[in-house]
Amino acid sequence: MASRPPIRFSRSLRLGTSNVVRRSKMFSSTIWEEDHPSAPIMPDNCCGNNCINCVWNDYFAAQADYEEKMKEYQKRATLQGRKVDVIEDFEDPSAKAFAELERKLREKNNS
Structure with missing residues (x-):
């Protein structure tokens, strides 16, 4: 029986946010999809x-x-x-x- 690789969670997944969301808060002059x-x-x-x-x-x-x-x-x-x-x-x-x-x-x- 082959072992499965461990599941890894990135910090963005644990917090429920993505890099795009974090970046959009830094660059408020850009319209992001979350603003729609x-x-x-x-x-x-x-x-x-x-x-x-x-x-x-x-x-x-x-x-x-x-x-x-x-x-x-x-x-x-x-x-x-x-x-x-x-x-x-x-x-x-x-x-x-x-x-x-x-x-x-x-x-x-x-x-």
Whole structure:
């Protein structure tokens, strides 16, 4: 039976950080992948009863915040001469339609 080589862990793995993350803190003028805002995830736990505190309300607020952060990110990248690829999220059309319906119902109930 052949023996296996020992497993070696580097310090960066033990701490849960990588060299890229450490370097990005040293060179704050460079935009790194960790600075890229993450898009909110569409909720899948809505009961469909048009609740006052619907999960879609949180999603719409997070989506507006994401769009604002993304504009700031694109502006910083442009100033640094970097090209930013905008990736469109291809969401389920029925989920998008339901989200739009929830938004309209919320606006109707608030007016």
